[in-house]
Amino acid sequence: MRAAEAVAAPVEPELVQLLTPGGERVEHPAYGLDVTADELRGLHRDMVLTRRFDAEAVALQRQGELGLWPSSFGQEAAQVGSARAVRPGDHVFPSYREHGVAWCRGVDPTNLLGMFRGVNNGGWDPHDSNFHLYTLVIGSQTLHATGYAMGVAKDGADSAVVAYFGDGATSQGDVAESFTFAAVSNAPVVFFCQNNQWAISVPTEKQTRVPLYQRARGFGFPGVRVDGNDVLACLAVTRWALERARAGEGPTLVEAYTYRMGAHTTSDDPTRYRPASEVEEWRRKDPISRLTTHLTAQGLADDAYLASLEAESEALGRRVREAVRAMPDPDRFALFEHAYADGHALVDEERAGFAAYQASFADGEGA
Known part of the structure; x- marks a missing residue:
């Protein structure tokens, strides 16, 4: 037998899903979730408002009001679902695309835009919301999160840490080092990878030979792949991972299998490297549409509710637009x-x- 044939084939990936693309609620034997009608509408509202804010930010950049903007279009479920599993006392370390997480942590959306307008280096105090400043150095926030989690464990605090990063960051040495330190120190940290399929123009298959969540096994802790366009599955799996961390069971890698519907940033042209058919395929898996369908089918979202949410979205867009244009030039x-x-x-x-x-x-x- 040749050496190449002796290598075991990778385990076929499982995808945890609680809400199908068609809006049907399904159960999972390992990740149960009970949510009320108000909680469902709350998750829906979070995603809708996050998308509206993000669209306004893209428009502001096109109008010359921002220097750059990294859109989160398509990744709302991964961000909102995971963020709503986080307790107030937990600490979050984002990259630079976690606009939905920031929203759920109570950071005013206008504060996210100061850095991209060039008027500050981060417009919020991380201590106010336990939400760290955006990190543009790819993957370095995983080291910050791991060190913070090690400190949390030494302090004996009943809290956990979440580090957000993308599939491209998994190719960075910082992430591998974070996995090592987190594993050997049994740190209470959840590594939440938003696999949006593209590290700018590099597809995932050019970065790894196995599904990303399976990498955790080599470092000695569990990994789970979740449907990143399913807000309920992201909530359930992240809640489970955080409970493990708080119970002293160490780190977990959650791979949210999602898709970046827009450009990497507003300086990018994704039509140069990915086919329109791929985008259309993922459009049919839209995270907001599937929850809207579910709410409507369950009688939890009528025309009045949707109209009210639309009005709230437009009000948010106007507020953000006015706030950005009123920002003073920096000293x-x-x-x-x-x-x-x-x-x-x-x-x-x-x-x-x-x-x-x-x-x-x-x-x-x-x-």
């Missing part, structure tokens, strides 16, 4: 203030040079 000298904890001669020299440059303009306003 040009603020970038020198926090380079070092104390004063530094080189920074003082650079500040003086910048001041002289600004003063050289005839109108005194600088470039």
Whole structure:
């Protein structure tokens, strides 16, 4: 037998699903979930408003109001479902696309836009909502989350940590190191990977030979693949993983199998690398449409409810648009203030040079 033939075939992936693309509620033997009518409508509202905010942000970037925007279109169920499983005392470490998670953690949507407009480095205090600042360095937040979780365990706190990242980040060494440290220290952390199929233009099959969730086995902790367009399944599986973490059973990897319906960011053109047929296939699995169908079939969403939600969505869009356009320009000298904890001669020299440059303009306003 050749060596290649001796390698065991990978285990066929299971996909945890509680709500089918057609809006039918199904059961799973390992991940049960009881939700009330109000909770179902709450999840639906979270997703609808997240999508409306995201669409407004894309439009603002196209109008020159933002420098860049990473859309979460299509990933609302993965984000809202998992975020609603998180307790207030848990701490969340996002990447830069977790707009639905931020919404569920109580971060004002307008605060997400300051960084992309260039007026701040993050417009919210992480201590207020236990939601860390956005992280643009791919995968590094998993190390931050693991270290924080190790501290939580040493403190004996009854809380857990969630780290969000994408499929592309799993190719980074930081993520592998995080898995190692989390496993050997039995850290109370849930690694939540939103596998949206594309790391910019690189498909998942060019990044891994096995389903991403199966990687956890090699590090010594469980991995689960969940239908990332099913908000109920994401809620149930993340709740289970967080309960494991709080009970001292260590880390879990949750792979939310979803799809990025839009571009990687507004500087990207996905039509250059993925077929329209693929996008259309995933459009039929839309997370909001399937829950809308379910709510309607159960008599939980009538025309009045949907109209009220539409009006709330449009009000949110207007508020975000007005807030962004009213944001003041940043203090040009603020970038020198926090380079070092104390004063530094080189920074003082650079500040003086910048001041002289600004003063050289005839109108005194600088470039």
